[in-house]
Amino acid sequence: MPLTADVKAELLTVRDPRPAARVAELTTVLRFAGGLHSIAGRVAVEAELDSDRLARRIGRELVEIYGVRPELAHVQGGAGNPGSRVAVRVIDGGETLARQTGLLDQRRRPVRGLPNRLTTGSRADLAAVWRGAFLASGTLTEPGRSAALEIACPTGEAAMALVGAAHRIGIAAKAREVRGAPRVVVREGEGIRAMLTEMGARRAAQEWDQLRQRREVRAGVNRLVNFDDANLRRSAQAAVAACARVERALEILGDTVPEHLREAGELRLAHRDASLDELGHHADPPLTKDAVAGRIRRLLAMADKKAETDGVPGTESAVPGGVED
Template identity: 45%
Template sequence: MPSTQPVNLVKDELSSVAVARAHARKAEVAAMLRLAGGLAIIGNKVVVDAELDHLPSAQRLVSAVHTLYGSIPALHTMRNSTRSSDHYLLRVTHAENLARQTGLIDHRGRPISGMPPWIIRGTRDEVEAAWRGAILATGRLSLTGHRQGLTVSSPGPEAALALVGLARRLGVTAQRREDRGRDCIVVRGDDAVTTLLAQIGAPQTSTQWSNRRHHHRLASQTGTGRSPTFESANTRRAAAAAAESTARVQRAMHILGDTAPEHLKEVAALRLANPGLTLTELGGRAQPPMTKDTVAGRIRRLLNLADRTAARAGIPDTGASTFGILPG
């Protein structure tokens, strides 16, 4: 699969996300201009440029800059025989106010290298919007090689470290690294990538990423001598574990009923409605999405609570559901 295909999938989805709050839209714009943009002085006037590799993303940025800030950007298509696809240059002249409001310069007109403080301490939807803008600006997904996972290019370490911190606020582990002398933010684990994508407005790409990674692992293991029988055994064990978990959760809800805490009821409902899904996939379907560890922890707490309740009442606990000894 070409490495650009998942990039187009995620950018297509993210560029169509509807955002109600103006502050969240501004966070997305600020991140896009910070990561894909630059400042110049032309004819004693501040000019803001942003170069993107995805037309719907560029059009989204043009619309947002005009709607939110009243500026009228020009959008140019840049064709280059050395590139596999066109790039798009957004340019705003007379852009001093835009640069100041989006955190590219301070009140004295001096360039700022990091992300705006109001995003760093912003609300959750502003944090999600900033990451959405970062991916639209310079993000790329890759299934193979040393860039496997999600990578976002940054103009410097300050913006990269800021995005690492913002990812942490979303429950996702990201790291700052250097790639060919340029700062990058990388999200490597499958659970982290699927969780982040689901949270920022790309649930379809999140699900497809999870499925593609699963199929890719199977293909690569088979191609390197791993036995298909071994994989089949793993699949059977995973299915058996999911079935056991579902049976225990069902028994737990029978024991606890309405006394179960709301957040544990929610994860129980997810497990019972989707008995064949992995914990990662369950987390992607939660609202808001949860990590695999969060889902596992809540199921574990639900079962422990039910088992303690059953012991006090002198009735079979959740483990009895897996041995067929529950009373009819």
């Protein structure tokens, strides 16, 4: 997804100097891209990432913040993450790192969601949480009916923690399940733009918003064109139906039709595409559109009454199939 790649590339240039924000981003990446594993009876911290650049960043942060030098290895992605990926592993000192980041609680139990101190931190910490989650497992789709900023989550508890962090920033996000896998989604256009900006992808936010506005303008123009086309089709169908009924009325009534009604009917047939107002201007002397409409209405009613008396098809029978009266 080009948009997703662009956002991640920009986020990788964001480096918040505040220690708490760096810890929030790093811990969230580790939680959303992998988590804790048991290797040879020892607790290991592992994250599978979709780029060498992100893996190097995480490795550097682990060294600088916790003094831990991880292993980096290329692995084949699974069904949900096809293609080559880079695993960042900490085996020696993995349990200590898990405790320091909050991925293990004080009783050595894995944290199901996110450490509480991350989701109740400052606005910068909350933005770092979302930045880490997007770098680990986020996607952004193009503006439109199905536009979404979406994060694949390791657990339902992690999804709810991410939703809570978004709400504290003031952005509406929802947790949902897709084929049994928990996800967090921001769908509203302004919310997507705001979240991209909060995470630090300001250029991507501006470009996405401009694309959204262009599409909304284009959609509005298309709706107007379709509306005009629909009106034209309805007008054309109404004209065809009216002329067909008038022709049949004159045929039914023959010489018995009153002269002023005949003139109104012939006026309709002579100017098939004209509006009632335009027909009135063509009359001699000129008539109002209400007068023209009234005479045509009486002509059709008189013809339909005679047709019923004579047992013959009325004016409606002359309207072609598929044409609305």
